[in-house]
Amino acid sequence: MKLLIIGFDGATFNLIRPWAEAGYLPNLATLMKEGVHAELDSTLPPVTSPAWPTFMTGCNPGKHGVFDFIQPQGTNFSLVNSTRIRQPTIWQRLSHAGYRVGVMNVPVTYPPQPINGFMITGILSPKFAQICYPADLIKQYEPVLGNYRVAPNIQYKPGIETEFIEDIYDLIHTRGKWALHLMKHESWDVLMVHFIAMDIMKHALWRFMDHTHPRFEPSPYEHAIRDGYALVDSYIGRLLNELPANTTTIVMSDHGFGPLKNMVNLNLFLMQKGLLRLKRDVWTQLKATAFRLGLTPAGVYNMIARAGLQNLATRVSKNTRNSIIGKFLSFDSVDWQRTVAYSMGHVGQIYLNVAGREPQGIVSPSRYDETLQEVMDVLKELRDENGRSLVTKMIRGHDTYHGPYAQKGPDLHLVLDDYNMIAYPLFATEGKIITHQIRGDSGCHRREGIFIAHGQGIRQGVALPKANILDLAPTIMHTMEQPVPRVMDGRVLSDIFSHPTPPTYSESDDWADMAVETGYSESEAAQVEDRLRGLGYL
Numbered sequence: 001m002k003l004l005i006i007g008f009d010g011a012t013f014n015l016i017r018p019w020a021e022a023g024y025l026p027n028l029a030t031l032m033k034e035g036v037h038a039e040l041d042s043t044l045p046p047v048t049s050p051a052w053p054t055f056m057t058g059c060n061p062g063k064h065g066v067f068d069f070i071q072p073q074g075t076n077f078s079l080v081n082s083t084r085i086r087q088p089t090i091w092q093r094l095s096h097a098g099y100r101v102g103v104m105n106v107p108v109t110y111p112p113q114p115i116n117g118f119m120i121t122g123i124l125s126p127k128f129a130q131i132c133y134p135a136d137l138i139k140q141y142e143p144v145l146g147n148y149r150v151a152p153n154i155q156y157k158p159g160i161e162t163e164f165i166e167d168i169y170d171l172i173h174t175r176g177k178w179a180l181h182l183m184k185h186e187s188w189d190v191l192m193v194h195f196i197a198m199d200i201m202k203h204a205l206w207r208f209m210d211h212t213h214p215r216f217e218p219s220p221y222e223h224a225i226r227d228g229y230a231l232v233d234s235y236i237g238r239l240l241n242e243l244p245a246n247t248t249t250i251v252m253s254d255h256g257f258g259p260l261k262n263m264v265n266l267n268l269f270l271m272q273k274g275l276l277r278l279k280r281d282v283w284t285q286l287k288a289t290a291f292r293l294g295l296t297p298a299g300v301y302n303m304i305a306r307a308g309l310q311n312l313a314t315r316v317s318k319n320t321r322n323s324i325i326g327k328f329l330s331f332d333s334v335d336w337q338r339t340v341a342y343s344m345g346h347v348g349q350i351y352l353n354v355a356g357r358e359p360q361g362i363v364s365p366s367r368y369d370e371t372l373q374e375v376m377d378v379l380k381e382l383r384d385e386n387g388r389s390l391v392t393k394m395i396r397g398h399d400t401y402h403g404p405y406a407q408k409g410p411d412l413h414l415v416l417d418d419y420n421m422i423a424y425p426l427f428a429t430e431g432k433i434i435t436h437q438i439r440g441d442s443g444c445h446r447r448e449g450i451f452i453a454h455g456q457g458i459r460q461g462v463a464l465p466k467a468n469i470l471d472l473a474p475t476i477m478h479t480m481e482q483p484v485p486r487v488m489d490g491r492v493l494s495d496i497f498s499h500p501t502p503p504t505y506s507e508s509d510d511w512a513d514m515a516v517e518t519g520y521s522e523s524e525a526a527q528v529e530d531r532l533r534g535l536g537y538l
Contacts, residue, residue: 001456002247003479005192006236007106009048010199011450012256013039015229024230027237028452031251035454036496038464040472042255044400044413045347046447047537048123048199049080051254051469052107056089058473058488062401063087066108067409069124069537070425072344072351073359075331079528081124082109083515086405087487090473091115091190092511097482100187104179105150105194107254113515118186120178123196123531125150126524141185145178152197155534156204158440164204165224169231171197176235183242190480193239198228202257203536206443213259215442246456248479252472253449260444261420263435264382264390265428266343266350272433273378277338284333291329292431330427336360341375341411346425346537347445348414350375357407372396372411379414384434392418419446425538441536453496460498467493478503485509 020029031037043050043061049069050061057064065086070077085108091101095116103109103119110121112133120138125131131150132138138148154160154167172195179193201224207213208221240249270276278284334342339353340363352371355361363371382390393415401409416422421434422444429438451467457479470490477484478492483506494500520528532538 001480002188002244003190003476004239004243004247004249005190005476006239006249006251007052007192007194008198008232008251008253008450009107009194009196010202010255010257010445011229011251011253012258012446012448013037013450014256014258015225016450019226019229024226025233027233027240028251031236031240031249031452031454034460035249035452035458036460036462036464037450037452039256039466040252040449040451041466041468042445042447042449043469044395044447045345045349045410046255046419046445046449047345047347048107048254052122053085053087053089055252055254055469055472056091056106056108057085057087058090058470058477058485058490059087060401060403060470060489061409062403062406063487063489064403065405065408067401068345068349069532070344071408075334075336075359077344079124079520079525079532080108081518081520082111082113082121083517084108086514088511088514089113090476091117091119093477093485094190094480094482097480099189099480102182102186102188102191104182104192105175105196106192107194107196111518117188118182120148121150122194123151124528126520126527129524141178141181145181146174148178149174151531152200152534156200156439161205161208161219161221161224165201165221165228168197168201168228172228172231172235176232176238179235180238180242183239190476195232195235198225198232199257200535201225201228202443203260203441204439204443206257206259206441208442210259210442213442214261243455248453248455248458250472250476251450251452251454252469254469256446256448256450257443258446259420260422260437260442261417263429263437264348264416264421264423265430265433265435266348266414266423268428268431268433269379269382270341270343273381275340275375275378276342277335278329278333279335284329287329287333291428294431295328333427337362340371343423344426345410346422347419348416348423349410350379350412350414352411354411376412379412382433390417390421390434392416419444437536439534439536444536453493457497457499459496462496464493464495474503 019025043054053064053066061067066080066084101117105122107122110125112119112121119133121131152167154164156164207215208219209225352363353361354363395413397409397411474484474488474490475493483504485506487509492503
């Protein structure tokens with residue numbers, strides 16, 4: 001029994017179904033026709049960094065501890081990595097059960113952890129770092145396959161679409177070429193191959209494809225996303241052709257995708273409503289005035305981009321960048337002794353300034369529920385220039401997370417205009433509450449991802465009710481005839497099997513070999529932060 005898992009980052013049935021029917025995605029069409037498929041609900045927020053640890057552990061972020069690419073720490077934040085995941089992954093569990101496991105490119109796997117098999121880490125890997133296990137894995141195959149790379153080499157900006165698209169396609173070829181070679185030359189029982197490229201392209205180029213987008217314009221790039229999907233589909237087909245007959249295949253995504261129309265500077269709104277307050281010194285008040293007059297990060301970025309220097313940040317130290325940002329309004333400008341709530345994270349995450357949790361918290365735990373309701377009442381007033389509410393839904397953190405790390409997550413999640421809008425991830429990008437994404441992105445995440453299963457023991461031609469990304473780890477354990485740990489929050493998707501058997505469960509879950517939490521070095525953090533800025537996540 002073998003299992004191939006293909007992670008298609010950001011994939012959505014809204015694109016796959018019509019393109020499969022039109023003949024552009026023959027391999028995905030076959031998998032759906034001859035297997036089962038269902039929409040797959042992502043995490044809250046539907047973001048790469050909490051979604052993949054949730055997939056890998058079968059636990060909600062309140063148990064595994066990763067809520068976003070960043071973890072707020074007062075006026076600053078730290079980047080997450082694999083050592084922040086405080087539950088064992090399916091790779092570790094299956095390794096302990098004696099299976100040989102291969103993991104390629106999955107986000108939040110850097111630094112690589114020892115497994116019974118091999119691993120190449122994903123998008124949060126710094127350049128020139130040790131990104132594989134065993135340590136000589138990449139060096140062993142580079143003479144045959146050429147240089148390996150984790151991320152795009154070209155940061156998108158309007159006007160360089162041709163170069164950007166070529167680079168994205170080359171990234172797909174690199175991933176696919178290495179996956180095919182390792183599949184043939186390394187032994188494995190469970191292999192996961194992850195493709196990040198189309199998530200990146202959809203953020204940047206959605207408007208060229210979507211005729212209903214407010215910023216749509218006819219261009220030679222209209223079918224770039226479709227053709228990128230077709231390229232991934234072709235590698236899926238080549239991987240399937242190499243599989244032995246007793247293999248089950250899963251194709252899944254961490255979240256879906258759709259149009260991005262505007263950004264919301266939530267901290268400016270909270271500031272207008274008196275829930276976030278600035279320091280009262282003269283320097284901060286001067287910065288506030290300059291911000292209102294247009295001296296903002298967005299204005300400076302646009303000036304730098306027009307000069308073609310938007311990649312300059314990669315050559316500037318983190319301390320220098322922080323010093324420059326400090327010249328604008330930022331979290332350093334906040335008077336935390338008078339601040340009730342703030343936003344940090346790009347999909348509408350709101351944090352209360354809770355005493356005992358935040359470094360300068362003022363919200364008493366005894367008034368937590370009352371204060372959260374007051375903040376929610378204020379956020380109902382968030383409207384566009386036509387008076388239309390921008391808040392589709394508000395979900396309390398304690399209705400989303402449970403477990404020993406739940407208190408580290410956001411206290412409130414906002415769904416802004418059905419995810420057609422997202423929030424500026426840090427303090428604010430300019431002096432307007434509603435604005436465009438700083439580099440011109442036109443696509444963003446949705447909660448509904450994809451799940452497809454095919455092969456030995458899988459039903460044929462069945463569309464199933466919606467599943468949850470939490471369900472995949474227990475389903476994978478059951479598929480590999482292993483007991484499902486009770487700590488997992490998901491369920492076994494028994495209705496995918498042609499002859500389902502009742503799952504068995506393991507009660508004990510004492511893992512003493514969890515990695516010690518470690519952070520990035522300053523240079524590594526600067527690299528990864530710059531990559532996340534280039535992708536619109538910071």
